[in-house]
Amino acid sequence: MSATVENKPVSKGYKYFMVFLCMFTQAIPYGIAQNIQPLFVHPLVNTFHFGLASYTLIFTFGAVAASITSPFIGKGLAKINFKVMYIVGIAISALAYVLFGLSSKLPEFYGAAILCMIGSTFFSGQGVPWVINHWFPGKGRGTALGIAFCGGSIGNIFLQPFTQNLLAKYMVGSTKTGHLKSMAPFFIFAAVLFVVGLIITLFIRTPKDNEIVATKAELEESKKAIAKARAANFEGWTSKEVMKMPWFWIFSIGFLIIGIGLASLNEDYAAFLDTKLSFGTVGIIGMMYGVGCLIGNVTGGILFDKLGTAKAMTYAGIMYVLSILMMIFVSFQPFGSHASEVAGIAYAIFCGLAVFSYMSGPAFMAKDLFGSKDEGVMLGLVGLAYAIGFAIGAPLFGIIKDMASFTVAWYAMIGCVIVGFILLVLAVIKIKAMQKSKE
The missing domain is CATH 1.20.1250.20 (MFS general substrate transporter like domains)
Known part of the structure; x- marks a missing residue:
């Protein structure tokens, strides 16, 4: 038996x-x-x-x-x-x-x-x-x-x-x-x-x-909630239809350019700050970046839900512009300046608060803009645009720095961030208008 x-x-x-x-x-x-x-x-x-x-x-x-x-x-x-x-x-x-x-x-x-x-x-x-x-x-x-x-x-x-x-x-x-x-x-x-x-x-x-791991009642409740959410969802377009939209390509180009600008903030900040501050101070700035990211990750979903994609990404763009401005300010300071330490911490907080834009942002934007019909495919395409930009951004920053200076490289990156967010937000507004005409 x-x-x-x-x-x-x-x-x-x-x-x-x-x-x-x-x-x-x-x-x-x-x-x-x-x-x-x-x-x-x-x-x-x-x-x-x-x-x-x-x-x-x-x-x-x-x-x-x-x-x-x-x-x-x-x-x-x-x-x-x-x-x-x-x-x-x-x-x-x-x-x-x-x-x-x-x-x-x-x-x-x-x-x-x-x-x-x-x-x-x-x-x-x-x-x-x-x-x-x-x-x-x-x-x-x-x-x-x-x-x-x-x-x-x-x-x-x-x-x-x-x-x-x-x-x-x-x-x-x-x-x-x-x-x-x-x-x-x-x-x-x-x-x-x-x-x-x-x-x-x-x-x-x-x-x-x-x-x-879940009672039948919990699973049933979850199924009902999912069904209700699906009924309220914007069905959207197929991936083939989206690929034919000029505003999708403008959105993708914007997100790609944003990725170029943000790569330097994530990968090159320490190499730059090491030329202006002590190791210990750079470590403190890294710690504050962790605090900023913690707050940014937690509040990002709330911002998307309460403000919508266009306003939430505009807020993120402003935070990133402020963070790069802090780096530009530091580039003009002498080594060990107290002003550089303060600006470095400000950079870390501003940058961390906007981290949701590329962490949870692609998943939210793919569904919010293009609907649930081909959600998985669209998430891959949206994420790919940012990933390509990010892959280009880190070495590009180094090339500009080697040819000119850190200051010039930061100016180039702030230009990428501004142009990228303008294109992305403009495309978001146009795509949301297309949704209303489809409904």
């Missing part, structure tokens, strides 16, 4: 323990794999005499590699035990940091960056949503995802100053012209990433077949 396995309901406390593990994943493993890499740019460029444009191609190659491999990793999650996929990703990213520490030539750094980005897709880009979606099949999924992804911002608050202080211990010379006397920081972070990831692996998992 075969024994039947009794179904067991799972407590909310245990489900939110899984959310905490996802948040912890974003804070430490993801934070090391992704968020602190820009802090290494300036020390490495000085140490190995790379051009800024040449070195920052690591972000372009990494982003492209992650985009290509992400669908395959998503398919693997459905077939292979999640714990195995998670630890594989952790191991790949940790190995990438070891390779960073052993590298001395640009192709070696490019290869390490590609591995690091692919590894983080296993446990973060694909892994975290996979866990949350399984533990929260109905009610509470959005909240759980929001809490989980806040981990990256929380990690920034302490990882950024810790990284800068660690780098300072292994630097020779000033922050502006100094170089690394040892590649030990990479090996330290490789160990931290692997050990923390291994600990998380011991506990993080998806539900077992006999575990009940």
Whole structure:
């Protein structure tokens, strides 16, 4: 006689323990794999005499590699035990940091960056949503995802100053012209990433077949809410119809240009600030950026819901213009100026408050503007426009800096941001008008 396995309901406390593990994943493993890499740019460029444009191609190659491999990793999650996929990703990213520490030539750094980005897709880009979606099949999924992804911002608050202080211990010379006397920081972070990831692996998992993660009443309530939302949704156009719209292409070009401008704010800020402020101060600014992102991620959805796409993105554009103006102001200050420190913190807050524009923005705009008919396809197209711009932006900033100066590069980026947001907001207004004529 075969024994039947009794179904067991799972407590909310245990489900939110899984959310905490996802948040912890974003804070430490993801934070090391992704968020602190820009802090290494300036020390490495000085140490190995790379051009800024040449070195920052690591972000372009990494982003492209992650985009290509992400669908395959998503398919693997459905077939292979999640714990195995998670630890594989952790191991790949940790190995990438070891390779960073052993590298001395640009192709070696490019290869390490590609591995690091692919590894983080296993446990973060694909892994975290996979866990949350399984533990929260109905009610509470959005909240759980929001809490989980806040981990990256929380990690920034302490990882950024810790990284800068660690780098300072292994630097020779000033922050502006100094170089690394040892590649030990990479090996330290490789160990931290692997050990923390291994600990998380011991506990993080998806539900077992006999575990009940949502009651029938909750699932029914969720189904009714989804059906009601679908009835109220703008059905929209097919992807083929959208591709024929001139305003869609203007929107996409605008978002691409925005990506060019914002890449420098995310990838090159530390390399610039290192020439104007001490490592410790740059670490504090990185911490404040984490605080700004935390607030920006939480409030972004509210802004979209309350103000609509056009006004919310206008607000984001203003915040980004202010943040770049702070960088331009700093570029005219002498090294160690108190005014630079204040302006740097202002940059971090302004930039963080607008982070929703490319984090939750593509998902919201794809559905709000083009409807639910081909929502998945449109999300991919909208996100692709920004990703292409972002991939171009980091090396372009370095090229302009190498040919002229940081100041000129910041002027170019603020021009991209202004032009990009004008095109995007104008296209949004026109597309919303087309919706009304269709209804």
